[in-house]
Amino acid sequence: MTQHFVLTSQPLDERAVAALLDRDGAGAVVTFVGHVRAHSRGRDVTKLEYEAYPEMVEGVFKQIADEIHARGGVIDVAIHHRVGTLEVGEVSVVVAVSAAHRSPAFDACRYAIDRLKQIAPIWKKEHSPDGAVWVEDRP
């Protein structure tokens, strides 16, 4: 993994993502790691299936990073997302941000994951003992 914006079917390694960051001058690195939960909206989850529009995803991740840089205060942003079938506990997404100070690092990391959930062309099918459904309008 040598790219900042990655969509992959391989397991994600949060430390490798954070290690990609330019840390020159960084006093703060904030990392968000999303895991597959065993329960979701009242249902037991046995596994998740992530599908993406791969040719578009990395451009959207880059757009999110550009939006963050336009707000200022941040040194570097990396976003990696998994696709394919994930078991409970596996990592679906890693967002890492470096900044001189902690406040913009927290703000930017949160902005990145919120924005990813809004606009990244990625879909999720939740498998449970009752069947499988595509998740929509997740907050």
Added chain:
Amino acid sequence: MTQHFVLTSQPLDERAVAALLDRDGAGAVVTFVGHVRAHSRGRDVTKLEYEAYPEMVEGVFKQIADEIHARGGVIDVAIHHRVGTLEVGEVSVVVAVSAAHRSPAFDACRYAIDRLKQIAPIWKKEHSPDGAVWVEDRP
């Protein structure tokens, strides 16, 4: 490292700290890593010296975690802080929080590092080419 609240003279490993967390039901893990910066308040920093009240620090970290749990929404909190002499770029502190959802995970991680800087009995001497000073009232 098998404890949640640690003060150590050994290098910190952010993944090892995050790995301590209880992740049962966790959809989100947020990690804050503090690094020694080469510049601080207009001065070049050559190294930092951290001193602590070791018999008290872990209790204060535990208190911070208790405050977070009282606010609710969080599964687990781990806080590790380094003492001794640190070179530029080295990790001084790692805070990791697991929660079902991302919002309380971000809030709690930020609360923990803010609170640590307010109340943890830890002091920092900044060494620069002009001499060394104990840092006070750092925001």
Added chain:
Amino acid sequence: MRVTVRLFAAHREAAGTSTYVADLPDGATVSDAYAHVCASFPKIAHRAGSTAFALNRTHVSGDAPLNESDEVAILPPVAGG
């Protein structure tokens, strides 16, 4: 003109394909391509409010005009993260 339509998630399953080529009149927009999708695959319910679009891998609104060989993507509500 002919454009390539990309389908995902529930749309892809309902259509039984992830890509197809739509033949549209000159002057057609992204919304017209979406209407063509819904007409071609009746299992896909037309939901104006909750469907987004991309044209050549960039988000666009439904009134964006199409050109020969464009790639139109019909994006149901996303759920990444």
Added chain:
Amino acid sequence: MRVTVRLFAAHREAAGTSTYVADLPDGATVSDAYAHVCASFPKIAHRAGSTAFALNRTHVSGDAPLNESDEVAILPPVAGG
């Protein structure tokens, strides 16, 4: 009574020691211990507003009463993180 006083950072350097034993009258408070520190080590400037205290490893205010063998810590402004 005798209490153990812990000193840190600039205080420790000014005093040349990290621990000393202060002999205080019965009824003495944490603030009295701090005054004793400042009197014993003139290089330590008394700064009421920016100095915090711990008694037996718990934060307390200056009016906390002391008992024989207590451990009092004088905490200059902290800078962890």
